[in-house]
Amino acid sequence: MSTDAPERRTYSYLGPAGTFTEAALAQVPEARGQIWRPVSNVGQALDDVVGNRAHAAMIAIENSVEGGVSSAQDALATIPGLRIVGEYIVPVRFSLVAPPGTTLDEIVARDLVTVAGHPVAYAQCLAWLGQRIPHHEHIVAASNVASAVGMLDGSLPAQVAIAAPGVADHYDVEVLAENVGDNASAVTRFVLVTGTVAPPAPTGADKTSLVAELPKDEPGALLELLEQFSTRGINLSLLESRPIGDALGRYRFVIDADGHVSDERMADALMGLRRFSPSVVFLGSYPRADRRVVHHPDRYGDDAFVEARDWLRGLIAGEPGS
Amino acid sequence: MSTDAPERRTYSYLGPAGTFTEAALAQVPEARGQIWRPVSNVGQALDDVVGNRAHAAMIAIENSVEGGVSSAQDALATIPGLRIVGEYIVPVRFSLVAPPGTTLDEIVARDLVTVAGHPVAYAQCLAWLGQRIPHHEHIVAASNVASAVGMLDGSLPAQVAIAAPGVADHYDVEVLAENVGDNASAVTRFVLVTGTVAPPAPTGADKTSLVAELPKDEPGALLELLEQFSTRGINLSLLESRPIGDALGRYRFVIDADGHVSDERMADALMGLRRFSPSVVFLGSYPRADRRVVHHPDRYGDDAFVEARDWLRGLIAGEPGS
Amino acid sequence: MSTDAPERRTYSYLGPAGTFTEAALAQVPEARGQIWRPVSNVGQALDDVVGNRAHAAMIAIENSVEGGVSSAQDALATIPGLRIVGEYIVPVRFSLVAPPGTTLDEIVARDLVTVAGHPVAYAQCLAWLGQRIPHHEHIVAASNVASAVGMLDGSLPAQVAIAAPGVADHYDVEVLAENVGDNASAVTRFVLVTGTVAPPAPTGADKTSLVAELPKDEPGALLELLEQFSTRGINLSLLESRPIGDALGRYRFVIDADGHVSDERMADALMGLRRFSPSVVFLGSYPRADRRVVHHPDRYGDDAFVEARDWLRGLIAGEPGS
């Protein structure tokens, strides 16, 4: 690197080129012109951040059909030194691809068709496959690109592959059918993760991510956790339980709450949660992918918190306190 | 007043000498040797404080049998510039008294006995009177001393009076019977009220008094008010509704909460209440009459609040946040 | 009473004629042409019912300015065998009356005026009196009629009396001023009480009255009591604490809830309350005085309860249970 060239940043993502994760990374303006580093799983992507081999990692966190991505949630809950700084949504569309020159009619005419596909993708195309290619079997691929690559290079003995649409931009495949997913509105939610940094400035349309454990052996503890938010007028958009792993029946909760840590009500709720929970991990406050403005009851606006602090200060000082 | 004499303070109380209120005032070490000013009702006592004619007023706030003293509660809720600085409990015992030389046998032998008594006192002696002097009628007196005085000076046409035991120390009466109250464990709770001052230092056995209104037309508003305390581990020892007065069905709530405003959890709850309620009146934090130490869950100790603030500050600054 | 004449019913009320309680009784269609029996306090009125000397008693239960009538609430909480069957509201207006021939100017011109009045009434006229007759003293009367009667017959040494407007219909008094109360919209709420009977049929605009104690020594018990109603979509119009009387800090709660015991959600809430509370007294379901229709969330309609029971029955029987 010459001294007069600006240093380029590295972004790790689940590769290779063509995956939905790459499509998510393409939504990040700051990542343009930087180094995009494809890795083979979430653990590697986050390791790159922790080990300073990457400035940030783009990872899938939730699918609208399949639910939370457990490995990503567990990694964020347990690896220290990470912060979510952005959220991105990518529509999940699948194409059925084959080696060049193949036609769908040829495939349909076969007695048995072997379909390569990532298990999650395969599960989301079952209705289409059942109707159009009922006589098929499934062979597992590691990603929505690896399915096509394996079919092409022969490492997967398949005639067709379920693949992300971006595959056609990078590999020489025949697209037999587009939108073969069962749910046309399926999306995957991704988050961009860096090392520990101050949260990005609030935009009015923000989200705060947390992981919290419950006090042991207290009936009603989850209710009390939820009240930390409800009594401050904060709505939750996500609440998922994940096993802590030490015993059946012990869970931590992955939480997305509407608002930013710089909002007084969120700061107050976080402090309440910190007092209540034996373990809270703050994962970050960042702009929502959908840019939907967060509304809240008037009584929980910043002014109300500032005014209440002033009032309390006056009470303690012996002032009338309005 | 000469410059070399210390100025004496005035304490207003429901007089005359001999009332339970005087007995409460006698429990205040600071009041010894000061000016005790008997007044005829709660309103006058508090007016003396507001108008700087008295340093403090002793007023009855709750009776263990009859409940809250509405006039006192309403006065504290609506008169600005007052603070409770102490709480005192006086056992409520009643004596049956008569003019000197009278015997109980004489009284019992009459066809009809007229009994002078404050209505609250009379109501608390009904069982005794019904058994021992069934043929009696009741004439209303303004206080537990005025009953005896009126009987003696003839302004009340009664042969006997229900009176506070202290009456015998100040007036020439025959005590026909002691402890004629139906409930031997009855007590009255008094509070000492000054103008707006900083709360007395916490003792570990304190109580905080408040009056709060609910937001209008919100079902569940009372639940949410109570959660401001329960989510901070604070117990309430009193919750009374009092009409706001503008319409049936509109109430304010008189609250006694365990703890002191200098406790972090109480300060936090007060700020929460201030945000939630359209009107909160802080009446003071002061030592409990029973000196019972206030306990709280470990997670709501002061340390937890300090630690949570530090944690939050770190999060916002971009520190790892443990 | 001849055998062919229908037997007349007796209604006890706080008399004498002219009181607000009589005005409440005048609102009861069934009471017309029946025997109206004036008594001197709430206890006597309810005793008449319990002892079968009266079919029903009309008693004041709440004043919009002064709050709940403690003696009435306590009597209903502790005397078994009573049911509220109706609710009536009477505007509270006060007149200043004097012996015939007196003028207001004469009164105002005096150095000192003695005013007879029931303490509650006197408290509600303080502003008017302070402005028009500042030089006055107060003498206590037993009712809003006894004030005028005592002034007329000389048993109360007063020149004027605060009285209910109805007094002028029954006694020869001079009305010096009408509407001398400080709050023009003040009302008193009365209830009609009988022995234990089945509740009157629901009207869609009903109210259910209860008295409940909390389990001992359970923080959060009041919250849990309130949830018995909120989780069934039932709004409370009244919640008052009253001392149980055995010790400071022990309360029972007087509750008015919107709806009728024949509503499924109310029946369910009552059963929930019965399980939760060590002592529940059901005081009755009856039409609201204001005839305001009770609304409830759709999900808590009767149909939902019937449907849920059928569903449960199916589950237990091994039916699919949709």
Next chain:
Amino acid sequence: MSTDAPERRTYSYLGPAGTFTEAALAQVPEARGQIWRPVSNVGQALDDVVGNRAHAAMIAIENSVEGGVSSAQDALATIPGLRIVGEYIVPVRFSLVAPPGTTLDEIVARDLVTVAGHPVAYAQCLAWLGQRIPHHEHIVAASNVASAVGMLDGSLPAQVAIAAPGVADHYDVEVLAENVGDNASAVTRFVLVTGTVAPPAPTGADKTSLVAELPKDEPGALLELLEQFSTRGINLSLLESRPIGDALGRYRFVIDADGHVSDERMADALMGLRRFSPSVVFLGSYPRADRRVVHHPDRYGDDAFVEARDWLRGLIAGEPGS
């Protein structure tokens, strides 16, 4: 089948022989001597039940390390006509196996080792592999038996396989190491699923499984759902959110509650949930695998419910009711 031979029942399970699911099925006394039908995924197992090809299906529902088995939860939530009738726990232990004659030293000495394994199993052996065979790559297998079979028959180009210990009973493999899993206490929870039947009789140590959706767009809806249980003294041992699938942010909740539908409090809670939730699926009440007796507050025992019903009936009939 001859008419004098009893008909044998079919139990479907994730095969082939040797899987953890087979170990779970081996815990079912009723399944001994019956037909065990290995299938290749949860969907097939449940289809067998719905289509009457099997009496019951054994499926994995939760892993103590990896969490809920999403596909099983989603299938139970959406396929009508199913009931859970039993719960079984199997310790999750992994062995490292190789073709006969191989030694661990030989494997460790290789430059690169290809390890066949089900992704969930591989994830649970990462620490052991990282320490003992750091130079390895992973190839995906469909089950903890298929990994070994694929290695043996050459369809997976691997030198070793992570497999369930039972594999050694059915296939000719060399066990290089036992207990290579990172978490020695890991277990998997299985449920036995039949068509819709009446629940098995309560044992005092039972669990009830449900799936419920929340009313749309109601902040606090989850709190209200949880209160349906807490206000009846019922503890939840599992609460998992699963996407409904129609849009991001829309979830259904998978719930395991302590107790049996024949318990009054559980029946009451289920009816409450039915009224509250737009969609509830009852999955069954059945004995807990751990046989831990369910405790509950006295006030929520069956007697309390029976007594409350009698009390209510009396109130409505006009009886004194206390």
